[in-house]
């Protein structure tokens with residue numbers, strides 16, 4: 001860009017507010033770089049920036065800059081993100097990048113911009129408009145990202161904030177975010193940390209910017225101020241897809257056994273006599289489907305080693321008949337005690353499930369236009385589509401754009417524009433004027449609207465009253481998951497599973513291990529959900545147990561859950577399961593349709609392992625105060641009480657638990673049901689199995 005002016009005349013007066021460190025050397029004083037008398041001048045912390053020496057009225061078109069387009073592939077293949085160009089690209093349609101020419105590349109970022117921009121894929125330009133009136137001497141800035149944490153550099157305002165804090169003598173040590181922004185030239189350590197933070201932010205920004213990237217320029221004219229700059233490439237993790245069909249068959253179970261799980265993680269193979277016993281007594285059916293379960297029970301005794309319980313373990317000591325009368329109805333046998341012989345459990349909900357509750361009353365604030373003149377509807381609607389193009393704003397996808405109400409005999413039309421943190425009132429007003437003079441008579445208003453769509457009829461009714469929303473009744477977690485629906489026999493079965501897992505945990509303790517145990521079982525078909533279309537039946541008669549072996553194996557990852565998943569994976573590779581269930585190469589770790597009993601709430605790693613394994617249901621006995629995979633305390637920021645038990649039961653859950661609700665999160669690709677045993681546990685057993693709070697289970 002040539003700022004040289006052959007004339008030696010001084011440039012038009014530059015107000016004192018423009019930085020005085022103007023390079024005047026061989027080219028003389030700086031000259032305007034566009035007809036509006038803008039100047040490219042160095043800013044102490046932002047590199048060069050665009051300044052004006054004149055007042056600019058709101059709505060003024062500052063420049064329509066051309067862009068050089070790069071396809072996504074080209075940009076990524078050439079690694080342009082990692083070159084200097086990486087800071088100058090605008091996300092473009094189809095995931096491509098547009099390198100801004102002219103002023104486009106020179107505007108610095110401000111969280112409170114005075115310039116907005118509109119991308120136009122058709123003309124391959126970006127139009128920049130003053131979003132408010134700009135005074136002489138001001139720097140012209142756009143907003144790269146409404147959420148500053150998504151920037152790939154430390155914005156100057158953060159540094160200024162930190163510097164101010166330091167000047168005021170405030171101790172900012174507890175404020176790492178800010179300290180990182182405080183650049184002390186001589187301090188190498190601070191500089192190193194700052195760089196680390198920038199690269200972390202760059203990585204963190206990728207997903208959100210990606211999202212934004214996919215949103216770019218979906219309409220001809222795409223008006224948004226969110227993230228524009230080039231994302232750093234990050235490879236998406238390759239999670240197994242829930243919906244993908246099982247991979248191809250393996251050649252032989254023996255081969256599969258060798259590659260499914262590293263051999264050092266496997267228990268010893270099943271005893272051969274056990275296999276014979278199974279084939280004599282009736283093998284489990286092949287493709288497990290509803291109602292096809294063989295009622296024959298394999299007569300296989302467990303093998304246990306000092307390190308790990310392996311192989312097929314005995315079934316629960318439980319009989320359906322004992323809990324049913326001749327007509328198949330629930331029957332309470334004599335002498336049985338509630339909470340001991342049959343279950344008392346608390347349902348542990350995950351974050352995604354709160355959306356299913358009629359209680360979901362969260363609201364967010366958006367900008368709206370409100371008017372009574374029906375002639376304005378079309379223009380206002382078109383403007384809304386520009387500010388908030390289809391599919392662009394994830395946060396408002398559930399919201400209908402238009403809300404019509406009759407109030408005091410007046411038809412009032414309200415049109416949603418965008419969340420309030422995406423534009424200031426001034427910037428929206430300026431954009432409205434630029435869009436159509438008809439809108440000049442309106443001013444944006446803030447309005448509260450539902451934060452999510454409706455999942456139940458009650459929610460729809462409630463939310464519609466506030467603002468029309470979309471209705472998507474698909475349940476997050478199968479609707480069968482209500483303890484109220486459990487038969488007495490299921491409650492008794494649960495009680496015996498709990499008893500088994502506590503015995504295993506005590507055995508682990510006797511063996512010098514961390515006393516955590518699991519018992520995983522294919523539930524009898526009587527307990528399969530009656531109406532859940534998505535239910536995939538478990539492999540009949542499959543059962544394994546395990547306990548923690550971190551001590552004996554001197555291996556930090558030998559948690560009980562991981563050991564149990566490995567045991568199941570092993571069982572699937574040996575007869576009878578390998579011979580009779582469909583071979584699913586690499587999928588032997590699956591606990592599909594199974595129920596897992598656990599002595600203690602698992603850690604996040606184990607909760608994720610269970611998620612990957614597609615377990616159906618988990619029942620555990622002792623909760624963890626922090627670091628657990630399930631229980632979200634009622635005081636947690638994720639924000640809802642985690643049970644649907646009785647009042648008393650809810651007090652039993654740790655209100656200050658700091659778990660993660662891994663089992664039912666919208667952002668993960670499988671959900672399972674989780675229950676905590678709330679029945680009797682012998683005090684001596686409880687004391688024996690108590691575990692150091694700092695230990696991640």
Ligand SMILES: C[S@@+](CC[C@H](N)C(=O)[O-])C[C@H]1O[C@@H](n2cnc3c(N)ncnc32)[C@H](O)[C@@H]1O
Pocket residue numbers: 045046047048049087088105106107108109110153154155156157
């Ligand atoms: C598109 S360029 C803007 C022009 C740039 N200042 C120059 O001199 O070429 C983006 C880069 O400017 C710097 N920058 C922009 N806004 C900033 C801000 N608010 N604080 C600190 N640096 C900023 C960052 O280094 C960023 O990578």
